Amino acid sequence: MRKRGASCSPTAGFTFSNERTMAIMRFWSSTRLTASDVGEDAEEIPAQSALVPADSVAGRSLVIVIAIMTFLAALAANVAILVADASVEWRSDIAREATVQVRPVAGRDLEADVRQAADAMRRTPGVLEARVYAKSESEALLAPWLGEGLDLSELPTPRMIVLKLDPDNRADLDRLRMELERAVPSAVLDDHHVFIERLGDMARAAVAISALVFILILGAMAVAVASATRAAVATNREIVEVLHIVGAADSFIAREFQRRFMALGFRGALIGGGGALAFFALAQFISQQWRATGGGDQMEAMFGAFTIGWSGFIVIVLLAGGVALLTGYLSQFIVLRHLQQLG
Amino acid sequence: MLTFENVGLRYGVGAETLRDVNFQIAPRSFQFLTGPSGAGKTTLMRLIIMALRPTRGLINIFGKDTAALTNEEIAETRRGIGVVFQDFRLLDHLTLYENVALPLRVLGREESTYRSEVTELLRWVGLGERAHAFPTILSGGEKQRAAIARALISQPKLLLADEPTGNVDPTLGRRILRLFIELHKSGTAVVIATHDLTLMDQYEEARRLVLADGRLHIFE
Numbered sequence: 001m002r003k004r005g006a007s008c009s010p011t012a013g014f015t016f017s018n019e020r021t022m023a024i025m026r027f028w029s030s031t032r033l034t035a036s037d038v039g040e041d042a043e044e045i046p047a048q049s050a051l052v053p054a055d056s057v058a059g060r061s062l063v064i065v066i067a068i069m070t071f072l073a074a075l076a077a078n079v080a081i082l083v084a085d086a087s088v089e090w091r092s093d094i095a096r097e098a099t100v101q102v103r104p105v106a107g108r109d110l111e112a113d114v115r116q117a118a119d120a121m122r123r124t125p126g127v128l129e130a131r132v133y134a135k136s137e138s139e140a141l142l143a144p145w146l147g148e149g150l151d152l153s154e155l156p157t158p159r160m161i162v163l164k165l166d167p168d169n170r171a172d173l174d175r176l177r178m179e180l181e182r183a184v185p186s187a188v189l190d191d192h193h194v195f196i197e198r199l200g201d202m203a204r205a206a207v208a209i210s211a212l213v214f215i216l217i218l219g220a221m222a223v224a225v226a227s228a229t230r231a232a233v234a235t236n237r238e239i240v241e242v243l244h245i246v247g248a249a250d251s252f253i254a255r256e257f258q259r260r261f262m263a264l265g266f267r268g269a270l271i272g273g274g275g276a277l278a279f280f281a282l283a284q285f286i287s288q289q290w291r292a293t294g295g296g297d298q299m300e301a302m303f304g305a306f307t308i309g310w311s312g313f314i315v316i317v318l319l320a321g322g323v324a325l326l327t328g329y330l331s332q333f334i335v336l337r338h339l340q341q342l343g
Numbered sequence: 344m345l346t347f348e349n350v351g352l353r354y355g356v357g358a359e360t361l362r363d364v365n366f367q368i369a370p371r372s373f374q375f376l377t378g379p380s381g382a383g384k385t386t387l388m389r390l391i392i393m394a395l396r397p398t399r400g401l402i403n404i405f406g407k408d409t410a411a412l413t414n415e416e417i418a419e420t421r422r423g424i425g426v427v428f429q430d431f432r433l434l435d436h437l438t439l440y441e442n443v444a445l446p447l448r449v450l451g452r453e454e455s456t457y458r459s460e461v462t463e464l465l466r467w468v469g470l471g472e473r474a475h476a477f478p479t480i481l482s483g484g485e486k487q488r489a490a491i492a493r494a495l496i497s498q499p500k501l502l503l504a505d506e507p508t509g510n511v512d513p514t515l516g517r518r519i520l521r522l523f524i525e526l527h528k529s530g531t532a533v534v535i536a537t538h539d540l541t542l543m544d545q546y547e548e549a550r551r552l553v554l555a556d557g558r559l560h561i562f563e
């Protein structure tokens with residue numbers, strides 16, 4: 001028994017006051033405990049367990065919900081980016097072109113009007129090229145509406161001149177219009193601004209809808225996390241009580257829940273974000289394989305090459321990190337508020 | 344150290360469970376809190392640890408009016424009180440070492456700074472080889488000793504024990520009482536809630552606080 005007492009010297013790291021140490025020593029050294037009961041040396045102490053047990057939180061369900069929400073949010077964010085990028089491309093392509101339509105007018109030589117209009121356009125600064133569509137080419141443009149195999153030579157079909165504009169030295173369209181009117185009164189210049197505005201509106205609407213979907217997804221995820229946190233606090237009510245009684249502050253308890261939920265959020269975000277990265281990599285691969293087909297061309301026209309690029313990948317990584325942080329801090333906030341209400 | 348002045352407590356709209364409770368606990372004092380089952384011993388203990396708020400009256404702990412304390416201040420005040428529950432309240436998913444270390448962990452101390460303290464205390468309560476065991480596999484006596492170690496690890500100024508011998512055999516009960524007496528002699532104020540008259544007879548110098556019909560009677 002003296003041996004046990006000797007191993008508990010004040011220098012052994014036990015920082016109770018000497019008087020208290022001696023009190024405990026006096027007490028236990030008077031018991032009949034054997035050396036094996038008491039234990040000579042503690043084994044190596046393992047890493048500390050989490051105060052909120054893993055199995056007390058509906059972890060698996062929450063990870064699945066977070067993974068799905070992260071995937072959908074990444075999808076919504078990247079579709080918005082793809083549409084916005086594609087619309088910029090569409091508008092810039094269209095803005096680099098303008099069309100002159102020369103209408104046949106009784107008493108005027110159409111071919112001469114076309115030549116005159118093309119010459120006037122070529123002389124105007126900012127016009128790189130003025131390509132005159134031959135009569136057969138102009139008629140071919142009507143084929144999708146009027147059908148194949150019709151003889152259109154008797155119809156007064158207008159003639160087209162396609163202008164390629166210099167993007168670095170923008171042509172003055174008002175001046176262009178005046179020049180054209182002076183040279184050929186029956187010619188009309190179409191700078192496609194109505195179409196460009198419609199495209200812009202459509203792209204903005206698509207981006208706004210994607211942003212709304214993105215916000216709704218994050219909102220739904222926040223509700224799921226809040227619900228899981230409240231359930232976890234209810235399940236761990238006894239642990240919370242014991243922590244309170246041993247002197248834990250509300251902030252300490254909330255941090256313990258935050259740690260648990262942030263880990264779950266991180267796992268869910270990793271799965272969802274990884275899934276989104278895989279999805280876009282696969283979509284990019286498939287779009288490359290389909291590029292030469294009709295459907296592929298349509299897809300490319302809508303979304304470009306379906307390449308989200310580095311910015312898209314960075315968005316997914318940031319989103320996944322944000323989801324993990326949101327999960328953790330939201331749970332901390334909810335636990336803190338719950339404990340303050342209890343207090 | 345602890346003062347109750349005209350404290351009353353009522354659950355819901357029923358009669359008062361505690362009425363006009365007045366008493367003081369001095370530093371380095373030792374008292375048994377006793378009374379028949381249902382007299383309100385546990386309720387009084389819960390008032391002391393601020394797990395309940397009185398319906399009326401004043402409770403002053405370590406010089407602070409508990410009614411005016413914020414949640415953070417309540418947590419800080421509780422750190423000066425060690426509590427041993429009748430049902431131990433050990434956390435089953437933590438090892439004994441982690442359970443005993445809990446009051447130091449909530450203080451934000453690094454594990455390496457208290458490892459030797461906890462190990463040493465576990466050894467001295469006879470649980471040195473059980474440090475890695477989980478409470479679910481321990482006997483009632485072992486759980487009781489672990490609960491006592493947890494209450495003592497942060498060197499509280501006031502130790503509360505609710506029926507500390509209720510779940511152990513008489514021999515261990517006597518040993519536990521001797522430990523409390525030793526702690527009292529070393530400077531800790533001790534309050535033991537019990538209805539075990541034999542236990543109280545073993546330390547006749549102790550003050551007796553008797554709860555009956557919601558009122559507290561003090562026998563010095």
